[in-house]
Amino acid sequence: MTATLERAAVAPAPRRTARPRARNRWTVLAFLSPAIVGFVVFFAYPLIATAYFSFTRYDLINPPQWIGFENYVRMFTSEPLVKVAAWNTLWLVVVLTVARVIFALGVASVIARLRSGVGVIRTLCYLPSLAPPVAATLVFSFLLNPEFGPVNAFLNFVGISSPLWFSDPLWSKPALTLLVLWGSGELMIIILAALLDVPQEQYEAAELDGANALRRFWHITLPTISPVLMFGVVNSIIFALQFFTQAVVAGSVASGTADVAGSTKILGFPQNSTLTYPMWLYTQGFRYFNMGYAAAMAVLLFAVSFVFTAILVRQMRRASHVEEGA
Amino acid sequence: MSTITQAKPRKGSWDRKLHWVATHSIGIALAIGFTTPIVFVFLTAVMSDKQALSSNLWPQEWHFENFLRVFEKAPMLEYMANSLMYSLLATLGVMLSAIPTAYALARMKWRGRNAVFLLVVAAMMLPPQVVAVPLYDMWINFGLTGTLWPLVIPYFLFDAFSVFLLRQFFLTIPQDYIDAAKIDGCSELTALVRVLVPMARPGIAATALFCFLFTWNDYFGPLLYTGENKGNWTLSLALASFRGSHQVEWNLTMAATVLIMAPAIVLFLFAQKSFVKGITFTGVKG
Numbered sequence: 001m002t003a004t005l006e007r008a009a010v011a012p013a014p015r016r017t018a019r020p021r022a023r024n025r026w027t028v029l030a031f032l033s034p035a036i037v038g039f040v041v042f043f044a045y046p047l048i049a050t051a052y053f054s055f056t057r058y059d060l061i062n063p064p065q066w067i068g069f070e071n072y073v074r075m076f077t078s079e080p081l082v083k084v085a086a087w088n089t090l091w092l093v094v095v096l097t098v099a100r101v102i103f104a105l106g107v108a109s110v111i112a113r114l115r116s117g118v119g120v121i122r123t124l125c126y127l128p129s130l131a132p133p134v135a136a137t138l139v140f141s142f143l144l145n146p147e148f149g150p151v152n153a154f155l156n157f158v159g160i161s162s163p164l165w166f167s168d169p170l171w172s173k174p175a176l177t178l179l180v181l182w183g184s185g186e187l188m189i190i191i192l193a194a195l196l197d198v199p200q201e202q203y204e205a206a207e208l209d210g211a212n213a214l215r216r217f218w219h220i221t222l223p224t225i226s227p228v229l230m231f232g233v234v235n236s237i238i239f240a241l242q243f244f245t246q247a248v249v250a251g252s253v254a255s256g257t258a259d260v261a262g263s264t265k266i267l268g269f270p271q272n273s274t275l276t277y278p279m280w281l282y283t284q285g286f287r288y289f290n291m292g293y294a295a296a297m298a299v300l301l302f303a304v305s306f307v308f309t310a311i312l313v314r315q316m317r318r319a320s321h322v323e324e325g326a
Numbered sequence: 327m328s329t330i331t332q333a334k335p336r337k338g339s340w341d342r343k344l345h346w347v348a349t350h351s352i353g354i355a356l357a358i359g360f361t362t363p364i365v366f367v368f369l370t371a372v373m374s375d376k377q378a379l380s381s382n383l384w385p386q387e388w389h390f391e392n393f394l395r396v397f398e399k400a401p402m403l404e405y406m407a408n409s410l411m412y413s414l415l416a417t418l419g420v421m422l423s424a425i426p427t428a429y430a431l432a433r434m435k436w437r438g439r440n441a442v443f444l445l446v447v448a449a450m451m452l453p454p455q456v457v458a459v460p461l462y463d464m465w466i467n468f469g470l471t472g473t474l475w476p477l478v479i480p481y482f483l484f485d486a487f488s489v490f491l492l493r494q495f496f497l498t499i500p501q502d503y504i505d506a507a508k509i510d511g512c513s514e515l516t517a518l519v520r521v522l523v524p525m526a527r528p529g530i531a532a533t534a535l536f537c538f539l540f541t542w543n544d545y546f547g548p549l550l551y552t553g554e555n556k557g558n559w560t561l562s563l564a565l566a567s568f569r570g571s572h573q574v575e576w577n578l579t580m581a582a583t584v585l586i587m588a589p590a591i592v593l594f595l596f597a598q599k600s601f602v603k604g605i606t607f608t609g610v611k612g
Contacts, residue, residue, distance in 0.1 A: 024436065027514050031430040032442075034423040038484025042461065043449050049460035060466065107356055113349040123598065124357040128364065130590040132543035134562045135583045138569065139367050142576055150366050150383055182363065186605050193606040234451075242453035245545040249566050278455040285459050286550065295459045302456045309451040313444050 047302070053295035060289055071296035082297065084272045085280035091173055092243050092276065097236040099177055101229060104187040109217075111188075112195040122192070129185030137249040140179040141166060166254035169273035176246055176274065187232050194228035195221065227319065234312040241305050244282070247274045277301060364587075371581040378577035392581040399578060402585070404557070405564040412474050412548070412560055413541040419481030420488045420537045425530070427484070428492030429518045433504055443493065450486035454546055462550060472555035477547045481537070488533050494607045495529025496522060532604030535597055539590055561586045 029036075054071055056064035075082055111122055131139065143151050144165035152162035163171040202220050211219065222229075247268075255269035267283060268275025281301065285294030370378055371392055373385045396402055430436075431443050465476040499522060507517040523530065541547075545562045552558040565586050569579045594601055 024434070028430050028434055028436045031426040031434070031514070034482070035427040035484040035489065038423070038480060039445070039449065041464075042480050042484065043452065043457065046457035046460040046464075049463075050457060053459055053463075060463065110349060110352050110356060114353050115346065115350075117350070117353065121353045121357045122602075125360045126602075127591065127594065128360050130539065130594055131587050132545075132562055132565075132590070134543075134545050134566045135586050138565065138579060138583050139363050141569070142370065142580060143363055143366060145576075148380055153383070182360065185360075186608075189602060189605045190608065238451050238453065242455060244455070245562075249545075252566070253569050278453065281455050282458070282546075282550075286462070286553075291459050291463070298456045298459060301453055305451065305453055305456070306448075309448050312451065313447055316447065317440070317444065 050295045050298045050302070053292055054299045056292045056295075058291040058295075060291060064292065067292070071293045074293065075296055075300070079293075081272065081275065081280060082277075084268075085275045085277045088173065088268075088273065088275055089241065089243065089277035092176070093237055093240040095173070095177055096180055096240040096243070097233060099181060100184050100187060100236045100239075101232045103181050104184050104191050104232065105229070108188050108192040108195055111192055122189070126185035126189055129183040131183065133183075133245040134249050136179060136183055137246045138253065140175065140182070141250055141253040144175055144178075166250050166274075167270055169271040172250070172254075172270060172273045176243075176250060179246055179250075187235070191225065191228060191232065194225040198224045227315065230315055231312065234308050237308045238305055241301065241308075242278055243276050244278045247276045247279055250274060367580045367583055370577055371584050373577045375575060375577060378575065378580075389577070392577055393585065396578055396582045396585060400564060400568065400582075402561075402564070402582070405559050405561045408474060408552075408558055409542060409560040409562070412477055412544075413538045415474075415478045416481040416485075416541045417534050417537045419478065419483075420485050421530070421534060423481065423483055424485055424488040424492050424533065425523065426518065427489045428496055429514075429522060431489065432493045432496035433499075433501065433522065434514060446486050446489050446493075449484075450490055458550060465551065471551055472558060474548075474552060474558055474560075476551045477541070477544070481541075485537065487540070488537055491533050491536065491604060491607060492526075492529060495526050495533070498529075499525050528600055528603060529607070531597065532600040532607075535593060535600055536604055539593070542589065 053064060055066060055068060057067050057070075058064035107125055111118060111125070114121060128136065143149050146152055146162070146164045146167060149165075151165075155162040165171050165175040198221055202224075203216055206216050206220055251267065251269040251274045255266045267279065277297070278301070281294050281297040284290045284297065366383070369383065369385055372388050372390055373382075373392075374387055374389055377386055431439060431446070461476070462471065465471050470476050503521050503525065504517045507521045508514075512520065543562065544560070545566065548558075548560040548563050552560070553563065565582055568582050
């Protein structure tokens with residue numbers, strides 16, 4: 001360490017005392033300049049442009065044509081599939097979020113209680129989350145395939161009538177949920193770290209007062225880890241709002257027809273049950289070239305995701321204020 | 327290892343033993359549950375074509391050459407090269423662009439710093455589909471759709487997640503070291519390169535790993551920009567269409583799946599500590 005500092009100290013010393021503040025400002029700007037360009041080009045500009053395109057008819061070839069609120073009117077009234085897609089995504093937002101957070105909390109609580117083998121078990125539970133979404137979806141398409149998949153073979157063996165999973169409109173979204181739970185290792189590790197950070201003395205004190213395990217969990221564990229759980233909830237909501245890859249691949253594998261790069265002409269197979277909102281946005285924009293309509297859908301998606309981002313940002317701001325005050 | 331139940335068993339060693347056995351059985355069951363799918367995938371990957379269409383779970387003959395047959399069925403090496411180019415260039419870009427940005431956000435004092443950090447968080451949370459239309463339109467005007475450049479170039483400027491993660495890491499390195507360097511006459515840049523970067527090496531490694539994995543796993547980006555140009559497909563795109571073009575060959579599909587999962591798993595086993603540290607950092611406070 002001292003070696004590093006010494007080496008650093010040898011560096012040329014441009015000692016300029018005049019207007020240190022202005023100099024500092026230029027240094028900050030220099031450090032931030034790539035990020036500023038990147039933010040403007042890849043976030044600020046496209047957000048404004050999306051809003052503009054949403055009021056136009058645009059097919060990428062002819063110049064955009066201003067049509068006022070027509071896209072929005074169509075989206076909220078006449079176009080039937082956008083409602084199906086919005087419903088599917090809402091389903092995922094609710095079920096995926098609840099299932100993912102509770103499941104990750106459950107697994108993390110078990111791992112936190114282990115005395116030996118923690119490392120191995122934690123690694124094995126985390127490993128599946130590294131699988132690329134396309135690969136993980138193929139894994140589950142195979143495991144759950146109705147003809148000779150091992151899961152249904154097992155269910156038949158124990159005498160439970162097996163569902164058709166990705167081929168049944170009732171079961172396709174639950175199957176996607178299972179797939180997501182399999183890969184929820186990151187959230188698990190985050191919650192596990194929070195659980196292990198809960199001060200041990202609080203548990204001991206509570207136990208002396210005669211609180212049982214459930215009460216200790218409710219009154220000590222949950223309040224302490226609630227910021228992390230909150231992060232998990234918002235993170236899962238945003239994840240569900242942009243849910244795309246798994247739905248596209250599962251639908252195309254189950255329908256047995258892949259068109260370009262795995263995206264199929266039969267969208268949302270079976271019976272639109274896996275057609276998510278971002279999938280329909282992508283299809284409208286980049287398959288049908290209804291760029292204006294896709295932009296209108298994007299504006300709605302932005303509005304919804306912004307609400308949840310704002311919740312998270314508010315929480316983070318409060319946390320940083322507390323930190324500064326301390 | 328501090329566990330949250332050290333205070334618990336007091337009523338006698340029987341209770342304690344029972345508790346130990348119960349939690350450890352659940353733990354082992356969970357580990358098996360998470361691993362079983364991968365085992366099935368591997369077993370199916372080495373089955374004969376015929377057996378892969380039966381509901382047998384254990385291969386009668388072991389056909390390890392299936393992994394090679396995948397390369398005959400599709401130009402996997404080409405896809406792999408594309409994936410590598412995307413992931414490696416993006417990771418290089420992030421190292422160049424995100425380190426100074428994160429340094430300015432974590433270890434320099436200026437007005438508006440917190441507001442800018444919240445903008446980074448907001449950008450991190452933005453679904454990529456929201457900005458897809460204008461960006462695609464922009465890359466058409468640059469004549470770069472169908473190539474990997476629209477995916478790679480942004481990383482050389484700004485990647486919200488990497489900036490966020492690096493900032494969290496940089497905050498853990500005491501300001502004193504940087505102040506000391508500056509008192510000795512270092513500029514901010516020298517302090518960053520000579521003091522902070524060497525100290526934050528684990529955090530930087532974790533960020534690079536996450537960037538590599540995210541781009542390696544990405545499907546939406548490559549589909550959007552290179553979907554129509556098979557010559558620039560990445561492994562994810564190729565794998566998604568593998569099952570479609572090789573109808574019922576589950577063994578080969580699973581062999582391809584193993585091949586695409588392998589780099590991530592190998593990376594993880596070599597750098598487990600960085601991973602766990604990095605993930606933990608994404609969850610902690612502001």
